[in-house]
Amino acid sequence: MAAELRYTVLMSVYGKVDCGELKTAVDSMLAQTLPPAEFVIVKDGPLTPELDSLIDGYREKFPGLFKLCPLEENCGLGAAYAAGTKLCSSEYIAIMDSDDYSLPERCLTEAEYFEAHPETDMVGSSISEFTGSLDNITAYRKMPESHEECVKFAHSRCPAAHPSTMLRKSALLKAGGYRSCLFAEDYDLYVRMIMAGCRFYNFPKPLVYMRVSEGFYGRRGGMDYLKKIAGCKINFYKMGFYSLYDLIRGLAVHTAVCLMPNRLRTWVYNRLLRKNKKEISSQ
Template sequence: MPGSQPPEISVALPFRDAGAWLGGALESLRSQTFENFEVLMVDDGSSDDGASIAASFDSQDRRFRPASPPSPGITAALNHAIALARGRWIARLDADDVCHPRRLEAQLALARSLGSGTVVSCLVRCTGGVAEGWRLYEEWVNSLVRHEEIARAMFVESPVPHPSAFFARETVLEAGGYSEGPFPEDYELWLRLWSRGVRFRKVPEVLLDWRERPDRLSRTSGRYSTEAFFSLKARYIHRAPLMEGHRRVVLWGAGPWGRKFTDLLAREGISVEAFVDVNPKRIGGVVRGRPVIPPARLPDMRGIPVLVCVRSRGAREEISSALARMNFEEGSDFLLCT
């Protein structure tokens, strides 16, 4: 255990009614190979034994610091933890997840080598009652390691699992901290940091066990709904490099979510010039006052950014391949938004 030196890492760990798992999360931190850290255990109004578990760790190890946010909610708890942090680096952890012993050591080493302008993450292993969709997300998110891969995927889903994140305290404070609103606070922060030029990178090693459970906040709160994610995508899409100088797009996907995304884009001053679809019942028709064309017509519209918004399983890969065959380049000519 380190002496009187200030901690280099502050772990931001908010919790609420997580007594069944909190001890395991805290024990995984106590078992870290890197020891110069503190844990800010922010109790967001627990009614179970979580507070007593936090107090127990505090009494045994002075690196574990209980705290209470000035107002309720995950965003307030996270910002409170960052405000209290004494470390240069912030590591995120949820109360129901478990760090592998080398997590802090490995992420700190990568963060030091890259500097404060990079958010560092790691590969994750999903645990608990994991559905097929969650397994597919795990496979996808673990395939994104380099900044270029993460940046290209920024509008597909959140490319950085929140409890795996490791970043410089000053970087997030300079960006304004976590924002409160009807949206996922982590995804909004990644988009905001990315739009400010912050880079992303992952340690290519599984360093976190990420628990999936039906009562997880991301499954029960409307701020993590599909529409909330799409609203954020529409809000930040103009910052994508291929959108520079453009306020018109071609949208691949004339289905329900394509139409919904069109409405959200319109609120941000971006109009859809045409829809692309493979459904013969839609081709030749009109959606939101715009024509629906087959993929073969896309070369005629080259120069207008193509946004892909089809949520059916496997469509992302099929559409990417089809666009590549037409010499459309991802990131320069088209962007995956689902």
């Protein structure tokens, strides 16, 4: 069966991505036990000469595998993935961030789940978060497993870790595809997919290591971030997905978290919304 499975990797790259981190991410997808049939890279605005050179090197080394989608200006993840989706010829699309790492068995595991469960439209996994090097695992994010758990989870938080997901293209397009929704492009997509009748599954075992930089939690604070997230949640209410209770609770929690000092916000994420390194090792 494995030889018959076909999927496309979809990745967005912008000018501030670190070359070494991009190489780690791309290499991890090329080293999959089930290799990709194609690899779509969206250039979200002009890149540095170093990034362009790295990407060109991959195209030369793997002729016919890579497709490039250059955008004249930096448009953000929603617009970038929407443009890249148009170039994906496979029914299965494996999302990959430009600074993360996928375990070798990730895509085979997800593709085989699709084949065994044809009613499923999105497959993801829990993730391990790391800082600096891959052996420095700092936290573990447990995602809801069954579809019912994902739907319940989505009424308060994003039900999947975006860089761990493989999507059925037809279901993605049925829900309207990616769209611009700053800071919440993935959450916005998943809610629309749920409302369109799509079904989700997350493997409890982490299949992706997500890079967490020193400024990761700082970017999840402040009035600008709060306004964007609040707008997203209000839209979920208008769509009929959030109840009034969901909306009030969500706005209250995010207001508190966004406006608290960064050190306290970091503690909240690491201690209340993640499992720490000690808890991981004891599992």
